[in-house]
Amino acid sequence: MTTTALADEYTRAHLYFDSKAYSDAALILVPIVEADPANTAARLLLARSYYHSAQLGRAEAELRRVLERDPVESYAHLMLGRTLERQSRSAEAVPHLRLAAAMDQSHSV
Secondary structure: OOHHHHHHHHHHHHHHHHOOOHHHHHHHHHHHHHHOOOOHHHHHHHHHHHHHOOOHHHHHHHHHHHHHHOOOOHHHHHHHHHHHHHOOOHHHHHHHHHHHHHHOHHHOO
């Protein structure tokens, strides 16, 4: 896929996400992330799409991949914490939520 095609698909995925068609957005985002694994924005949108469509295991996996590449990505910590909480794994969520709050005051818990 060309860079232009990836950008067009990302825009299309964002439109689906904004219209709350989260599963459809995820289907569009998967090939984008496969083609450009270092694209943090696409990976975060994919994780958010999974989160909102209750695919929590997939959301968690994507967020952990983001944090492997960029451990100071505060939004990924926040989303991972919320994803773990939603899976009733509060003890695992706390460190991520605290890190997110410490890195960015808008993420305060």
